[in-house]
Amino acid sequence: MTLKRILTAGICLAGLLPLVAQAAPDRAALMQKHKGGTLKLTGSAAAGTIDPMINYELKFWQLYAFTYDGLVTFKKVAGKDSNTVVADLAEAMPTISDGGKTYVFKLRTGVKFSNGQEVTGKDVVASFQRLFKVSNPNAGSWFNGIIGADKCLKDAASCTLNGGVVADDAAHTVTVHLTDPDSEFLYKLSTPFGTILPADTVGKDLGTSPAPTTGPYMFASYDPNKALIMKRNPYFKEFSVDAQPAGYPDEIDFSFGLQDEAEVTAVLNGQYDWMFDEKPLDRLSELGSKYAKQVHVHPLLAYYYMPLNVNLAPFNNLKARQAVAYGVDRNAIVKLFGGQNLGAPLCQQLPVGMPGYEPYCPFTKNPGSGKWTAPDLAKAKELVKESGTAGQKVTVISSDKVVERSIGEYLASLLRTIGYDAQAKAISSNIQFTYIQNTNNKVQASLTDWYQDYPAPSDFLYVLFGCESFHPGADDSINIAGWCDKKVDADMKQALATAVTDPEAAAGQWAQVDKEITDAVPAVALFQPKYVDLIGKRVGNYVWSDQIHMLFSQAWVK
Amino acid sequence: MSDAVLPAAAPSAVPAGGVAPRPAAGPWQTAARKLRQDRPAMVALLVLVLIVVACALAPAYARYASREDPFASNVDGSITLDGQSVPVLQAETAGLGLGLTPIGPTWHGQYFLGADSQGRDVMERLLYGGRTSLLIATVATVICLVLAGVVGLVAGFAGGVVDAVLSRLLDVLWAFPIYLLAISLSIVLINTTIQIGPISITSGSLALPMLIIGLVYVPYVARPVRGQVLALNRTDFVLAARALGVPPWRILVRDIFPNVTTTLIVFVPLMMALNMLTESALSFLSIGVQPPNASWGTIIEDGQSLIYTRPLVAIAPGLCIVATVLALNVLGDGVRDALDPRAKLRVS
Numbered sequence: 001m002t003l004k005r006i007l008t009a010g011i012c013l014a015g016l017l018p019l020v021a022q023a024a025p026d027r028a029a030l031m032q033k034h035k036g037g038t039l040k041l042t043g044s045a046a047a048g049t050i051d052p053m054i055n056y057e058l059k060f061w062q063l064y065a066f067t068y069d070g071l072v073t074f075k076k077v078a079g080k081d082s083n084t085v086v087a088d089l090a091e092a093m094p095t096i097s098d099g100g101k102t103y104v105f106k107l108r109t110g111v112k113f114s115n116g117q118e119v120t121g122k123d124v125v126a127s128f129q130r131l132f133k134v135s136n137p138n139a140g141s142w143f144n145g146i147i148g149a150d151k152c153l154k155d156a157a158s159c160t161l162n163g164g165v166v167a168d169d170a171a172h173t174v175t176v177h178l179t180d181p182d183s184e185f186l187y188k189l190s191t192p193f194g195t196i197l198p199a200d201t202v203g204k205d206l207g208t209s210p211a212p213t214t215g216p217y218m219f220a221s222y223d224p225n226k227a228l229i230m231k232r233n234p235y236f237k238e239f240s241v242d243a244q245p246a247g248y249p250d251e252i253d254f255s256f257g258l259q260d261e262a263e264v265t266a267v268l269n270g271q272y273d274w275m276f277d278e279k280p281l282d283r284l285s286e287l288g289s290k291y292a293k294q295v296h297v298h299p300l301l302a303y304y305y306m307p308l309n310v311n312l313a314p315f316n317n318l319k320a321r322q323a324v325a326y327g328v329d330r331n332a333i334v335k336l337f338g339g340q341n342l343g344a345p346l347c348q349q350l351p352v353g354m355p356g357y358e359p360y361c362p363f364t365k366n367p368g369s370g371k372w373t374a375p376d377l378a379k380a381k382e383l384v385k386e387s388g389t390a391g392q393k394v395t396v397i398s399s400d401k402v403v404e405r406s407i408g409e410y411l412a413s414l415l416r417t418i419g420y421d422a423q424a425k426a427i428s429s430n431i432q433f434t435y436i437q438n439t440n441n442k443v444q445a446s447l448t449d450w451y452q453d454y455p456a457p458s459d460f461l462y463v464l465f466g467c468e469s470f471h472p473g474a475d476d477s478i479n480i481a482g483w484c485d486k487k488v489d490a491d492m493k494q495a496l497a498t499a500v501t502d503p504e505a506a507a508g509q510w511a512q513v514d515k516e517i518t519d520a521v522p523a524v525a526l527f528q529p530k531y532v533d534l535i536g537k538r539v540g541n542y543v544w545s546d547q548i549h550m551l552f553s554q555a556w557v558k
Numbered sequence: 559m560s561d562a563v564l565p566a567a568a569p570s571a572v573p574a575g576g577v578a579p580r581p582a583a584g585p586w587q588t589a590a591r592k593l594r595q596d597r598p599a600m601v602a603l604l605v606l607v608l609i610v611v612a613c614a615l616a617p618a619y620a621r622y623a624s625r626e627d628p629f630a631s632n633v634d635g636s637i638t639l640d641g642q643s644v645p646v647l648q649a650e651t652a653g654l655g656l657g658l659t660p661i662g663p664t665w666h667g668q669y670f671l672g673a674d675s676q677g678r679d680v681m682e683r684l685l686y687g688g689r690t691s692l693l694i695a696t697v698a699t700v701i702c703l704v705l706a707g708v709v710g711l712v713a714g715f716a717g718g719v720v721d722a723v724l725s726r727l728l729d730v731l732w733a734f735p736i737y738l739l740a741i742s743l744s745i746v747l748i749n750t751t752i753q754i755g756p757i758s759i760t761s762g763s764l765a766l767p768m769l770i771i772g773l774v775y776v777p778y779v780a781r782p783v784r785g786q787v788l789a790l791n792r793t794d795f796v797l798a799a800r801a802l803g804v805p806p807w808r809i810l811v812r813d814i815f816p817n818v819t820t821t822l823i824v825f826v827p828l829m830m831a832l833n834m835l836t837e838s839a840l841s842f843l844s845i846g847v848q849p850p851n852a853s854w855g856t857i858i859e860d861g862q863s864l865i866y867t868r869p870l871v872a873i874a875p876g877l878c879i880v881a882t883v884l885a886l887n888v889l890g891d892g893v894r895d896a897l898d899p900r901a902k903l904r905v906s
Binding site: 183281335417424 | 630645656745865866
């Protein structure tokens, strides 16, 4: 850095100091004023295991954000900045060397678990090992690049990650060695799967017995039929406002058992401060008009799509798939979802706002603008005829949730319109997602959605359409269409490699991949949803993070 | 239940040189006359006939009044009301502008009872749904009564090991949870077909709820039939027939079966009512009638998500089910009274 730059930076920092000084007391004053009380949350059901290394549900990920910590985490602020990764239990962002294959984290000192034990390098190593011991859902796809992971995947019980994760107690560091550079490794560590637990935590699913936490709250009790109670962690001291700010409420209670209609009424009546479940369609008008002050609508990096099985008739024919893409009235589907203020038509596989997104829509009336304008039913019918698949039987599998069942019925109705003998079948939402993945079930077409785990295009394109995501006969074959194009797969791997050194160039490559996949139509993109949050009247300081959603610890009820 | 012998009245004596007296009314005529005199039963019958005729006219209603396809989504559709074009699904414009509400009752030919969440005409689907519900209830009743009649007759008449085996089979069937069976079958059949001889049953087939419902209620009818056959086995006319060396099958067909028919007839309206309720429950759970087909149960399911803004979508089919089931039950009571000779004693 030149002397001039150092001086400029110094002047800027000096200018910022009064602001920082002013901001700090503000936060302290707010804490003084609003600290205390119980934030009451409600949901129809619990989300299964409390184990942060196993649970893969938003419902509990929102809670892990203020209970558990990893080496790094997503910044706990509102807006776009919430996609930024910051140091958490690590003192600073890691030093990356060896061409992106070695990460050195220096641990903070003095951070304690809620049982009073101090966080050490031993805990970090044990936590990485535990990912494999408890068969973390993404152990084989996210963490398989750690040296020694291949052995852990084969024999989890004796997993050591020898040479892959190394703690140096004297230097207070942990070093992670990868077999290949991974541009998304820090994103992966920022999710709850990167949680650091005490080294003596059992190497099996915790079930309903929570492990000690490092965040401002700890789990006091968990009864999946009743409630999950979170109280202040007596050993917590705020070590980073960005990573883990102290919370306002003294207690956060998440009760289970009410159905969505009852949840809305309970929140409007002030019995609860927030509800988890989707807001019932017949209450949206009322909520958006009479209770607009209690409603928050946020765009999501997510999309609803219709995978078409490219290995089964009739969608093993490109023209048949294109016909569906042309025929779908995305506006009608948005209406079924709740209207144009709750979703936007989408024609490609990357949602708006994702790095690499470039407007592209070949399957619309009057293409060229990159945006979807209207369905082209004439073209769709013509393509069905040309494909020679007209009249074939097609079943569209959706979940039995009200909105999804409704969209499934619409899609079947569309398929009948363009020439197929189609019917919709709604099956329990508990099994639908795994059912449509398993090729043994011979699902021709289905409806599902995908929400980002972290803000990277690979989380959509590579995960959903990569050859490695297709596992015939298995329930975890997330490439539901069974589409594997060697050329596109190579392009995706190239983009992943480019991202290590040049994220901007990689975004351009992902845009190209997005177009290639959209053209091949292994899935018809339908729309990008928005999220509706309903909060109680007394709740203040509502903060929305793109990654975590509502930050409960930052809401106050006093 | 009747244990009297209904067949052939004794031949009447003709007085010498006189006019033959009017022959005494047979048991069936007597029963029909008694049924006609039963006002609640007649009102119930009238309600049933009205419902059946209305449902039978569904295609005519769709063609001349509604002019909509009852099975196709019409999310982007609009209709002209009082000279103005009105969208079938109306977007909320106040506040944050969230949600859409289907058009309410127009009390016109089109969308008389309003639209459902797919923008379809509720009245039209109600009539088509009624056809499906009535059809399933009727066919399931026939399946149930035929099977129950055969099993009850054979078990009661044969006795011994045959009776023991059939009775235990009925116990197993009786204990089987109908909804679990329906859920399992509906999942298995999503992309496969069951072939029973020339009949193939696919997931969307109406034959599936018909068969399931018809089968699970067999014990409900077979048990009383078996009991009655056991009692008939000890009656004088059956013992006399046996003593005369009449073959067992002939005793079963000529002497026992005719006495069991009244029981089966009494069960017809009652089983139809029960079957209709079961079909509605299965369809409400998405495991009975499958879209785009409609039944009253599926329409209630559709209306469940609109209960706050358009309650009529769920209430209208609910009322239809209540009216039909009530009418069937009242009619069933009337038929039972009409066919029960002891009822005559009570009346007289």
